[in-house]
Amino acid sequence: MDNFNFYSPTEFVFGKGREDECGEYVRKYGGSRVLIHYGGGSAVRSGLLGRVEQSLAKNGIYYCELGGVQPNPRDTLVYQGIDLCRKEQVDLILAVGGGSVIDSAKAIAAGTLYDGDFWDFYSGKHIEKALPIGVVLTIAAAGSEGSGDSVITKEDGLLKRGTGSDALRSKFSILDPELTQTLPPYQTACGATDIMAHVFERYFTNTREVEITDRLCEAVLITMVKETPRVIADPNNYEARANIMWAGMVAHNGIVGVGRSQDWNSHGLEHELSALYDCAHGAGLAVIMPAWMEFVYKHDVMRFCEMAVRVFGCQMNFEDPETTALEGIHRFRSFLHSIGMPINFAELGARPEDIPVMVEKLGLGDGKTWGFVRLSAEDVAEIYRIAVDATL
């Protein structure tokens, strides 16, 4: 096991109706002048924003608001948020939404306390401090409610860049599974795919004998395989929604990745898909991950057998383990298809002729990526090609 630090200081406030307590938690963590940050109109229409405002008002907390966060949140709104926080002397940012809203809130929180351009933080500069952040989560997917990460897209050139710092971890995150019951099945499935991808990026490692982290990874994956079809079949299944929402946090606060190397190449390859076609991140991952698995499985056949047997319930073929490895990958792709995810370029709306463009944009040159299997530009092209024609 490699040496590591694990730090997840957020207070998670989980369950039905807990968003009505957000005023109390803002107070607990020192907020008195709050920016409520949110996305589109659904938070308004559903009445959620009104309930949040009411809870703040009840606790005598002043608030201002900034909506309009888009999927793949933009730098332009971050600049607006920073100006507003300074003008209104905001001392806590409350993100009401999903990963995009939370990531945008994190950028504003860091930028407000920084003299320079906040984009510096997305160009390599480490974030030392940020305004405290609170979260009311509305979709189980990105895991940003429990992570110190943030990804922002620069409007000019559509440059998508990430940063990470413990200073960005929210003080409290309110997770009410009922808030996710109104999500359409497609978005629910995209979220579930993202959650599983967060685990797989950590499950495929070259560090040996980290039994506890392996088993924790599988705990999340088995949960997702069981619970996702239940919410697709019945969006109002509270128990299944609850399991998925909590699994989404566990998948990305770091606990399923400690003590070893990770991969993250599928995320890298997917970013080019969503940048080019503006598809949902989870949908892009559904196309890329099984293709990536087919490309790399020979690097560690037994690892893929472990996934097949422990996560997807395959019978181990002891005479020919490769067939088990491949069966596991096939089961994963079938699972994704069964929950309504695209599994190839055509279903995603991607074009094979764009592969050279995407490979070029990854900017590998003669180099390779890092990860479970280090990928050259040619390897990446081959993974995209596998994804073009993938069928069940």
Place this chain on the structure above:
Amino acid sequence: MDNFNFYSPTEFVFGKGREDECGEYVRKYGGSRVLIHYGGGSAVRSGLLGRVEQSLAKNGIYYCELGGVQPNPRDTLVYQGIDLCRKEQVDLILAVGGGSVIDSAKAIAAGTLYDGDFWDFYSGKHIEKALPIGVVLTIAAAGSEGSGDSVITKEDGLLKRGTGSDALRSKFSILDPELTQTLPPYQTACGATDIMAHVFERYFTNTREVEITDRLCEAVLITMVKETPRVIADPNNYEARANIMWAGMVAHNGIVGVGRSQDWNSHGLEHELSALYDCAHGAGLAVIMPAWMEFVYKHDVMRFCEMAVRVFGCQMNFEDPETTALEGIHRFRSFLHSIGMPINFAELGARPEDIPVMVEKLGLGDGKTWGFVRLSAEDVAEIYRIAVDATL
């Protein structure tokens, strides 16, 4: 899933040699005048205390020391620690040891900032504030490095009482598996049993459909079943030690118990054994837990089948599930025996004729305990009786 809060703000600093960084972490969390709290001479003899002192000195941190914490830590030493902290104006307590040392440090941390008698906190009063605590852990067992709990024994009458508060969660906990390599096999096995018990107390629940918490429980249990025999066979197996040490934290910081009711009756019954015979907590649990399982399994046969199949690798007997449930319990007891734990009264050094005394001390009267199955005084006596004659 029941509503819950989950809060584990400790920074865990894991791996080889990390104790040499303790001075930096004391600084990071605001300590400048430290009480080093420890147990017997082994921390001195092994050189650990010297390395800790060196790291503090290197960081310009003043320190004083209080050793002598016993297993089942006493109130008398806590009072000494409180006096010392006040006299020396200590602003952070560094616990160097296992659960007893950490629990004692927690009591001192709360008592120092309290005007009254610290024992109030162990008699029902809630702890609002405490001095910050840091930990250098030397045994994987109690999980106190990641919990907000503390158990102290009152010298006068040997009254053992617990308390819990988020204020008692350590700011940082340094976990170096190498420090556990010198532990004798018996103590290692006692620790492993305690870790498994922390999970089982949460695994047996009457709340349904909390898939993610179930699977996380099993992740820890499977790890313990695999790794414990490896360290018993080879105490210097770093990888196995590392897995167990991290599993011990995960087992007790709360993550494997959220969203549902818990049991804790085995802990209650065990306390009477260790109070009467001064046996190790883990050894007492090894005798009690399988006996408790045999007494309660009919309450939820399928749950015990799940344990048997998922944790102990039994084949499910679909025609007669009870045999699978019983086989799982048998496998657990065999496992405990295989790692050198006692499995009945005689092996523990307990006397059947003391059963009425222990039952009496539990003070149930005509009432019942809480938990998975609520136990009357007669039920408790029967569980002790099962434990008397248990064999493989």
